[in-house]
Every structure is written in structure tokens, then in C-alpha cells.
Amino acid sequence: HSLRNIDELCASIVRSHRETSQYRVEELQALRWKLFSREEIQAYQNKSVDDMWQHCAIRLTDAVQFVVEFAKHIPGFRMLSQNDQIALLKTGSMEVVLVRMSRFFNTENNTVFFDGKFAGAEIFKSLACGDLITAVFDFAHGMCALKLTEQQIALFSALVLINADRPCLEDRSRVQRAQKSVELGLMHILHRDNQENLMHKLYQRMAVLRSLCSLHMEKLRWFSQRYPLTAHSLFPPLYKELFS
Numbered sequence: 001h002s003l004r005n006i007d008e009l010c011a012s013i014v015r016s017h018r019e020t021s022q023y024r025v026e027e028l029q030a031l032r033w034k035l036f037s038r039e040e041i042q043a044y045q046n047k048s049v050d051d052m053w054q055h056c057a058i059r060l061t062d063a064v065q066f067v068v069e070f071a072k073h074i075p076g077f078r079m080l081s082q083n084d085q086i087a088l089l090k091t092g093s094m095e096v097v098l099v100r101m102s103r104f105f106n107t108e109n110n111t112v113f114f115d116g117k118f119a120g121a122e123i124f125k126s127l128a129c130g131d132l133i134t135a136v137f138d139f140a141h142g143m144c145a146l147k148l149t150e151q152q153i154a155l156f157s158a159l160v161l162i163n164a165d166r167p168c169l170e171d172r173s174r175v176q177r178a179q180k181s182v183e184l185g186l187m188h189i190l191h192r193d194n195q196e197n198l199m200h201k202l203y204q205r206m207a208v209l210r211s212l213c214s215l216h217m218e219k220l221r222w223f224s225q226r227y228p229l230t231a232h233s234l235f236p237p238l239y240k241e242l243f244s
């Protein structure tokens with residue numbers, strides 16, 4: 001790996017992150033204090049469980065779509081077989097969405113960007129999965145504490161996605177080579193920013209992400225059993241394909 005290759009790899013991942021980020025940081029900074037009124041919060045809390053799940057699943061699928069685009073522009077990802085690309089997206093896309101969402105977490109009032117404004121955890125009450133919501137908010141807090149730059153988030157997102165330990169990979173060694181390149185890219189960026197100490201913290205974050213996403217799958221299984229009609233006919237197809 002000549003330095004030039006690593007520089008080019010970093011540049012293409014950062015460009016792809018920027019072009020597929022759905023919202024830019026400065027865009028949402030301007031909205032940071034746009035909060036839901038008491039009436040709007042009540043309206044969300046009065047939604048039925050299946051209505052709120054469907055509402056969220058649609059928004060989450062929008063966010064996942066942008067992560068699929070991000071993945072397709074990553075050099076090491078594009079060269080993999082279709083099946084391996086799907087296998088990596090099945091387990092990694094939700095994790096990248098969570099990393100991306102954490103950028104817009106407002107740690108001063110514990111709110112996340114949702115439906116055009118910033119929402120506290122109480123808005124998600126009717127989802128009936130408080131432990132998942134708490135885990136998402138805690139994760140976002142932890143990510144904000146690292147104060148990552150957009151370039152560091154771009155490389156970290158690519159590393160979350162291109163992970164040779166994922167299940168059901170056909171050509172694991174090929175994914176390992178792509179993962180190694182992205183790891184070198186992330187280390188290169190952290191070295192340049194004089195923040196190598198972040199590397200082990202980012203690996204800890206990846207472990208939290210894995211447990212968070214298995215909690216999401218567990219809740220989705222619970223929901224699909226209780227509301228089979230909504231889960232099978234009203235959820236976006238991409239959501240069902242990736243998370244079921």
C-alpha cells in the first residue's frame with residue numbers, strides 16, 4: 001500500500017460520505033433548537049404501537065437507502081460479489097445509520113433529529129421498546145463524546161460496513177483485504193489528526209453497535225409476531241429484506 005493509494009482511498013470514502021449523507025452537519029446545526037411542542041409530543045405518544053413502528057421504519061429505510069449508496073461508492077465494497085455486498089449491508093447498514101444519526105444528537109437537551117425537528121426519548125414511547133431507545137440515545141452520547149470529524153466518521157462508517165467477521169460471506173479473504181485497506185485509511189487519518197488513541201475507542205464503539213443492532217433485530221422479531229400484517233405488508237420492502 002503506497003501512501004498515495006491510502007490517500008486516494010480516504011479521499012474517495014470521504015467524498016462518498018459527503019455525497020450520501022442525507023443531511024449536512026451545518027444544515028442540522030441550524031435546526032438544533034427546533035423542538036416538538038407538547039401537543040406534537042402528545043400526538044406521537046397517542047399513536048398505536050404498529051402506527052409508530054411503521055412511521056419509524058419508513059424513515060429508517062430512507063436513511064438506510066443513503067447508506068447503500070455510500071457503500072456502492074467505496075472502492076473495496078464495489079469489487080465484492082453481489083451476495084457479499086448484501087451480507088455486509090444486512091448487518092452493517094443499521095450500524096452506519098446509527099453512527100450517522102449520532103452526529104446530530106444534541107447532548108445539551110438529549111434530543112435526536114426526527115421528522116424535521118429534535119425529539120427527546122419520550123416521543124418514542126409508543127414504540128414499546130424503551131430499552132432499545134435508551135440504548136440508541138446512550139450510544140449517540142458516547143459517539144458525541146469522541147468529537148469525531150466528518151472525515152473520521154466517513155472512514156469509521158466504511159470500517160463498520162466492510163467487516164470480514166460478518167456471517168455468511170462467500171469470499172471472506174477478499175473482504176479481509178478490503179477491511180485492511182480501510183483500517184489503514186482510518187489509522188492514516190487519525191495519525192494525521194494526532195489522535196491515534198481514538199482507534200481502540202472506535203473498536204469499543206463497534207462492539208456497542210453490534211449489541212445495539214441485535215437488540216433492534218430482537219425488537220423487530222417481537223413486533224413482527226405481534227403485528228404480522230403491519231410487518232409483512234406495510235413495512236418498506238428494503239427494511240424487510242435487510243432486517244428480517
Ligand SMILES: CCS(=O)(=O)c1ccc(CC(=O)Nc2nc(-c3ccccc3)c(C(=O)c3ccccc3CC(C)C)s2)cc1
Binds near residue numbers: 060103133137216
Ligand atoms: C442517518 C443519516 S442523517 O442525515 O444523520 C439523518 C437523517 C434523517 C433523520 C431523521 C430520522 O429518520 N430519524 C430517526 N430517528 C430514529 C430514532 C428512533 C429512536 C431513537 C433514536 C432515533 C429513527 C428510527 O426509526 C430508529 C432509529 C434507531 C433505532 C430504532 C429506531 C426505531 C425502530 C422502531 C426502527 S428514524 C435523522 C438523521
